Every structure is written in C-alpha cells, then in structure tokens.
Amino acid sequence: MDKNTEWEWEIKPEERWFHLNLKDLIQYKDLLFRFVRRDILISYQQTILGPIWVFLQPLLTTLVYFVIFTKIAKIPTGKIPAILFYLPGTIIWTYFSECLNGTMNTFFANAYIFRKVYFPRLITPLSIILFHSFRLCIQLVLFVLVYLFFMYSHHDVTPSWWILIVPFMILISAVFALGLGLIVSVITAKYRDLDNILQFVLRLFMFAAPVVYPLSIVPEKYKLLFWLNPLTSVIETSRAAFFAPHIVYPEYILLSVISVVVILFVGLTLFRKREIEVMDVI
C-alpha cells in the first residue's frame, strides 16, 4: 500500500485558510520579474515621447491642481511654494491609486492566462506593485530635482531628518494598495457592479487624504477621521520630511502601520483562499 508514500502536492475542493505557500511564490520569482519587465517594455511601445511620460504625468497633474486649487479656489499651502506642495502628494496619490487599480483588476485582466496555466496568482498583483514602484522611483528623481531648485531659490524650503522615513512611508502606501486591491479583486470578480461604484469611491477618496490641501485647514473635530486613513500619515509625514517646520505624529504613523498590516493580512488570506475558485465565475 502507499501509506508511506510522501505526496508532494494535493488538490482539494477548498483551499486552506491562512496558507500563504511562500515556497511556491519563491519558485516563481523569475516570473514575477519577467512580468515587471514586460509591463515596463510595453508601456512605452509606440508612443512618441516614450519614457518621458513618466515625468509628464505628475507634472501635468500638479499644474492642473495648481491652477484649480491655488489660483481659482485659493486654498493656502502655507509657506511652501504651491507647485512643490502638490508634487509629493500627487506622486504618492498616483502611485497608490494606480497600484490599487491594477491589483483590483487582477482576475479580469489576466483571465486569459489564469484559464490556461497555474502559477501562484499572487505573482500578478505583486508584479503590478513592483512595476508602479519602478515608475515611482523615476518620479521621485524628478521631484528631487524640482525640490533642489526650490531649495536654492526659496529659503523657506529645508528638509528634516524625517526624510529617512520616506521610503518606509511609501512602503506603507504600497502595502495599503496591495491589501485593499487583493480584497477588492476577489469581491469584484464575483460582483461586477462593485467595480463601477469603486471607481467613483476611489475618486472621492482622493479628497479624503490631504493630497490637494494641507491638513491644517481641516477643522479640529474631523482631524481624527482623516488620520484613520493611512494615506494621510504617508502624505503628511512626507511633507514634514521635506518642509522642515511641519510636525510629524509618530502615533499616527504607528496607527497606519497597524491598519495596513491588518488590511494586507485580510487581503492575502481572502485572495489565497479564493484565487482558483474565482475563475469559475469570471
């Protein structure tokens, strides 16, 4: 009898709960980087300006915000020059929303592959996050250039030591986007109506984070509500890092770390549990 035989894999009607299967993921790490490479290669194929678009997108958005919110709505940006004020918020927000948008469409966008071959599905959302992180890095170079320019022309602009925490803050927004994206991808795969609602919610959500205004103009009684959004502390801390007298709130950073970890955990669990099953209903 085969009682002593060591089976290496098993297929059952239900995936186990809380089973990340890290070994499987590591097996497919080459695929992860190949997906990132594919996305980078194809995103600027047959465009005239090519990779310059990476710079143009945040610059144009910032310009639009500058015209609408500073020139027309006259929202104060404190001592910080308006362009410089909007730029980090725009970059971080764009990063977050693109990561979220990409990951939440995992199943629809890749159904043609998922129907034909197995690999840990988590590879796909991870590759999307990495791809956008690559773009983010390029955009940060642009930001640093603009920042240096203002640092020498405006004496009010000085960095603080908090600058060292900025990569960590970006990681928080990536984890937030990934966790939320995983949850949403599983739910929208089943209920497509939600996709439309979510697009709308995401647009509103931008105004629930201090992307286009400083948190200081928010009335005191609503402030806590804003801090519950992990992106608030990401953006506010980044501003504090680059514009010295700004205050950093470590307790809110801790709060956002805890909340994004919980969201990621829920997302991973749900995704791993449902990743194969979902394909039957798409």
Added chain:
Amino acid sequence: MSNIVIKAENISKNYRLGVLGSRTLKEDLRNWWTKKSFDDNQPEGSPYAYSKEYIWALKNINFEVAHGEVLGFIGRNGAGKSTLLKIISRITLPTTGHIVGKGRTASLLEVGTGFHGELTGRENIFLNGHILGMKKKEIEKKFDEIVDFSGIEQFLDTPVKRYSSGMYVRLAFAVAAHLDPEILIVDEVLAVGDAEFQRKCIGKMKEVSSQKGKTILFVSHNMQALRNLCHRAIVLNKGQIINEGNPETVITSYLKSETTQYLQQSFDDSLSAPGNEFIRIKKVELVPEYIGEYDIIDIRTPLTVNFEFWYNMEEEDGLIVGVHLFDFNGDCIFDIASPNTSFKKGLIAGQCKIPGNFLNDGAYYISIVFVKNITQRMYYYESCLSFDVEDYRPPNAGWYGKWLGYVRPDFPVVLQSKEI
C-alpha cells in the same frame, strides 16, 4: 505500489448553468436565501445535487497514474476531459474529491499562453517559459535549442505581432517542447501547425515519453496519435469513466460505440418497403471483410455492398442500378453503374465491391439509383447505408496528421537512384 505519481479519488465537478459572468449581488442574496430555506426543509445531502441550475461536468472520477506512464483521455466534446485536465493543472478546483501527487507538474492546455504581441520573440520565449514554470537558468540553457526547434532565428528580435500565424505557433510550441517537468499535462496541442511541424512535435512527444521516462497525461481527438503514444487510455462519457485499459482495445470499442453506422436495412413486406410501384427494396447491406483482430472498418478493409429488390417493370425495359458513394460534405466520391439489362418481374440481387486501400478515412454514405432505359430515373434510395472508415497507420508511422485526398489508394510510388 509505490511508483504511483498521481492518485485521484472521487473527483466531481459541477458548473453553474446560465450566464456565469453576470452574477449580481441581488441574485446571490436570493440564491443564498433559497438555499437556506431549502436546507431547512431537506435533511442531508448536497443542496445543489437536485437543482437544475447545476450541471455535473465530472462525476466520481478515480484513477491512478504510475511513474513514466503515458495516459490518454478519450471522449467526445463535453465529456469532461478538459475539465479533468484543468483540475489536475490546478486551474479550477474540484467540487468533491481530492488528488494527491508527487513531482513537478507542468500543463500545456494551450501553446503560447501569455505571449505578448508587442514583445519580441526573444522576450516572449522567456515570458512564456516562466509562465509554464521554467526558471531563468533553465531557459537560458535551452535557449538556442528552442530557437533552433522553432526555426525563426532571423525574427528573434521582431515583435511577435508581426509574425505569421505559423511562425507564432512554431515559436510557442518550441518553448513548450522544452519544458522539463516530471509530469506533463497536454490538451490537444498537437493539432497545430503544418504537417512537417506536426511530425516534429509528435517526434518530440515520443522522445519525451519514451527516453526520459516522463509521466504524461493527454487529451486528443487524434486516435492514431493516442494509439501510438499511450500506454493506457481512459474513456470519459458525460463526466464518468466508462472504459479504461489497453489503448488499442479501448480506442476500438470507443470508435465502435461512437459511430452511428447503418450497415444494414431489410424489409419483409413487399408492399410497405421503401420504393414505388416499380421497385421495392428488400435488403441493403454493407459487408466489411475486417482486417486485424478488431471488428472495425479502417482504410484497409474491403467492403461489399449487397442489395435485393422486388422488380416490377415490363420485360422489354432495360434496367441500370447505380451505386453512389458520398462523403459527409455531400461530395460524390464515385458513381458506378451496372450494365443495362432486362429482367423478368421478381426478386433481383445485386452486389458492388469496394476494394480495401481505396477510401480515405472519413464518414461516408451510399445511395442507390434505379434507372429505366438508360435515361429515366425510377427510384432513388437515398443515403440507405452509412459507415465510417477509420484511419490506420502502421506502428511508428511517425506522422499522424490528417491524410489528404478523397481516396487513398496504395498505388506504388517508386524511387530509384540515377547515380551510376
């Protein structure tokens, strides 16, 4: 037996009928509610076992696969073959049962999965290879071999959207052919490319299965390929295993059960039999002289058409009986006729022989025409017999693609060297 590498127990799979994608929250809430109230009323058992909204694609499938075995799955479309391969490939989950196994598994349900049109051939080799589970080092090691096999070397740095469909398929198959898993799952991918490329693919399959002792599960409609490559075959019908064993026996009995042949028709009553006041059919039959140990008509089998009819025309009239053979596209393969002869009224018998090694494989039907005085059609007994001719290739034929032509006579083709 410890050399079992896959063991499937009690695998079932049900699919929900209707438009799968258009599921809404409202519908689901309603389903949940009805299911709940249903459960309240029913004691035990699966809530959807009785529901008409679900269809069982697979029911209680059990099988084992030994190391190095080549196992073929046979069945008509919708029998559940592909669903089973999908479950083993972990693309979809079974509804019940479980499968255990050991060894690195790779599945080829399609060639070129994940190919991106904007990327070059070189990029796509890596992309597709990784998707199929190959590591970077593995692909780098086999890269030249893959390019060689595909024969598209000069287009390696051209985006694949500029490829012809033939080139595309060749590149895709080349990557797949260099997969090196312990268990390979293949679904009907042999049916691509031109004849020469198919020969190459089958050759590769044979090489892979025989020399390296690899375990292969595969689905194909190409019986010749199955016969030659498999060690064992399983027949699925409506989601259940109905036969399994030696491929030769299994395939033959499958073919016999699948064909809807009318090899014989006979009528006792000369008044109600098909025909008219001049001609009444008593009997038509097709008698094959089976070759080999199985009762199956293949391209080698000589066939005899026998017919008897009641004749009721004037003695001075001439009668011609013609036999028409059609393929199932309705193309007439031949139209042959008896000499013009006069008969007395009464029962007349006729015969027509179709030699072996004449018809190509395919489905055929026969019609019989009765003509008076060379020009007047008296009765046309349309498609009275129908039969299938199966393909036959000697073992190790090497190529199993569709043989061209309406007929397939074995006229000799002779070569001789002109060198002195």
